[in-house]
Amino acid sequence: MRRIVSFLHDAWALARPYWTSEERWRARGMLALLVVLNLSLVGLNVLLTFWQRAFYNALEARDWDGFQSLLLTWRVNEEGFLPGFCGIAAVFILIAVYQLYLRQALQIRWRRWMTVVYLERWLADRAYYRLALSEGGRGSRGQAEEGTDNPDQRIAEDVRLYVDNTLALGLDLMSTVVTLFSFVAVLWSLSGPLTLFGLDIPGYMVWVAMIYAVFGTVVTHLIGRRLIGLNFDRQRVEADFRFALMRLRENAEGIALYGGERDEHRGLAERFRALMENFWSIMVTTKRVTFFTASYSQVAIIFPFVVAAPAFFAGKVTLGGLFQISSAFGQVQGSLSWFVTSYRDLADWRATVRRLTGFDAALAAARAAAAEGPALREGPALGVEGLGLDLPDGRRLLADAALTVRPGESVVITGASGSGKSTLLRAIAGIWPFGRGTVTRPLARAGEDQAGEDPAGGAPAQPVGTATAGGTALFLPQRPYLPLGTLRRAVCYPADAARYTDAEIGAALEKAGLGALRDRLDEVSAWDRRLSGGEQQRVALARALLLRPDWLFLDEATASLDPAAEQHLYRVLKQELPGTALVSVAHRPAVAEFHDRRVQVKDGGLVEAAAAPA
Incomplete structure (x- = not known):
């Protein structure tokens, strides 16, 4: 838990300067609009579960008029006004398009601001020169230093990954939390009580979804926790290989005059071997994680039907109600399983935060040492x-x-x-x-x-x-x-x-x-x-x-x-x-x-x- 708190503190320390900068009001306004659009998508998903119940009930009753109105226009039933699928889909598409457009606009503005700041810090007080003297992981007196290797990759690639992942994961988590609370209420009202060992358990489907998600989260973390360190190393070895290729291109004439192709090939092959070893380790760990998460997701498709089937066959739930329960259960279980489905993205994000935090520390140390x-x-x-x-x-x-x-x-x-x-x-x-x-x-x-x-x-x-x-x-x-x-x-x-x-x-x-x-x-x-x-x-x-x-x-x-x-x-x-x-x-x-x-x-x-x- 302490490491998680420390990591979140580092992630916020990287984000805070932009959200308190001279661009803060425009950025906050764009973020607020993004939040509204995301919440609108959640609301449409809730509305869609009620539409599904009415639609499948119409199918079960062979109600042709209800079928047509629920597809094309609208219908008023005992639960009130329900728009047709075409209207819901049109609004959903419109919101989804502008939500994506606005998120990308905020990403590029945030990335531009961070890039300018990092370039200023890198060039100020000749920090770039001090880092170049210790680049490769060794300090001024031979001690290992972090954050000094491949500053170009950290500014060009890590900043982009940090901004993209922070916005994507942050907005997704917010939508997930809102979805969870919205559909918990729906699922609680639909599932009813369950008598187990003489005890009545209200809203039993909610508890089943929670147990299922907790199990998936724990197992996923146990299987995939190595991905965090492996992704950190992946960005380093990828940057080292690109740097070696760039060095060969810049020194083509000298290498050609020396006839050093064989030695260059050997050096590049060694760097690529490190890249391959890292990639194979990521592949093996990802295979294990995917094996479990894919199984987990597939079981989740049928699991709510299995749990709700007794009530359906007892005549307590209609076909439409069964599909609504399945949909609500899937939303609750999916929200509770956010950690499972986002695990690899979270591992990438954590590795990027570590690299930028290390780069920040190296820049601060280099600028503090400017007077040395x-x-x-x-x-x-x-x-x-x-x-x-x-x-x-x-x-x-x-x-x-x-x-x-x-x-x-x-x-x-x-x-x-x-x-x-x-x-x-x-x-x-x-x-x-x-x-x-x-x-x-x-x-x-x-x-x-x-x-x-x-x-x-x-x-x-x-x-x-x-x-x-x-x-x-x-x-x-x-x-x-x-x-x-x-x-x-x-x-x-x-x-x-x-x-x-x-x-x-x-x-x-x-x-x-x-x-x-x-x-x-x-x-x-x-x-x-x-x-x-x-x-x-x-x-x-x-x-x-x-x-x-x-x-x-x-x-x-x-x-x-x-x-x-x-x-x-x-x-x-x-x-x-x-x-x-x-x-x-x-x-x-x-x-x-x-x-x-x-x-x-x-x-x-x-x-x-x-x-x-x-």
Whole structure:
């Protein structure tokens, strides 16, 4: 019972924000109308049982006029006015259609709101980056973490499943409860007393339906309780398999060059094997559950006739009354058996709630940990002091490092591979959470774009780009990021492409050596796969020439270019951005000639090397 209460608390915690949000009145109004339509369907079902009794009594009496009127128009008998079947069916169809339409409209609005909120939370405070560092179930120090795997699947799929199942199961349960109370009264009045061992049991059919449903519920839960954990695992292994397929597609060229098809096939087969094992377990458990529930449902069809048959053959109940008893018994027994018939949907819902709750906790932990790592301060220049940096597994990279870069100055950072050069830039960017010390960055210029508010009421979302120093900072990694969409968007990223004219974007491409692309700005393509590594780095450099940041950080951002092209582009950067402070991570000695100073990462510290040649 404690676990059920905890689960319902989690389910409500996921739902409450939407129903108390800025959309609450529209959502509550749509839900209220849905409730009215559902209750109308229940009322029509009650009406239909009385129509059935009158209809089968007319058949038994060979009453042709009554038969016709009950089918086509209406009839007034000793019980009052009864509409014909055509009228009841028309109203039922109309209500059922609009009930479904309204429920789907509420589903998509709720899903849209939750998706926007989760996207904001995932992107805010760079929680997506922190989760990516621990994705795969391992934490920052090797501990297992839940809620960090496949965030895309949780936002795209789990949110949809949660909304759909919550509305479907919630409305169905409400209709079931109303149906139960409505038909209990009908069945109680129809069944009469039963004398058993000298005792008169009033409304005995109600008690029989209750005993039958309780038995079915208990047995179904005992057989099918494994489905909850299996469905939770199913969503994980399905997402893992899709992710592996996506990785193969994104890295098709590298895999082809390595000839790694066999290894990729082996890895995909292992992931699919886990999926199959999970699916077989679900199949076996579902088979057992279905074996019982199908048997239970089939027996329920004839069971009320068997129980009411003595009264019918004793002449106490008419044929119409027998069918009404059967129908009412079926409704009561079906309502009491809601848990049995909805068991698999409930198992899916519970698994989805667990995944979203775990994702919520992981996002909250990631955003709470945003302040971890080196302290960020404001100052007139860029500097690091007492900086220590670690890898996520705890291995030390830098210890007590210090560096100062003045506005407009250029510094090249060198060192052995794996010494911590790129991690140093991540710490300067304020995104590396594993470390200590202080990073000083200049103030943001007045008029810079500010972060938007988190619609869920949390901390402000991280602004696009990094506002610093007398202006902006732009970080160019070795592998440039090219967003989906047009080439125009890729060149202008992360700024709004509408801020720049075709001539400005074309000029930037021309200076970066991509003049052949200036007439393809509005072409939509997978540019990260269509362009070579060197061309992608040229796009990133064109981005720097277009955005003209006050601070430019290049993390081997020209490593895919030949030495002559690299020197040419550094020369262009120095000419076109004379006031920009330039911090480069590079291995090639020729890069140093374009910088005022050279700093080497050595023995876990930053060592000032000989000045770069003029």
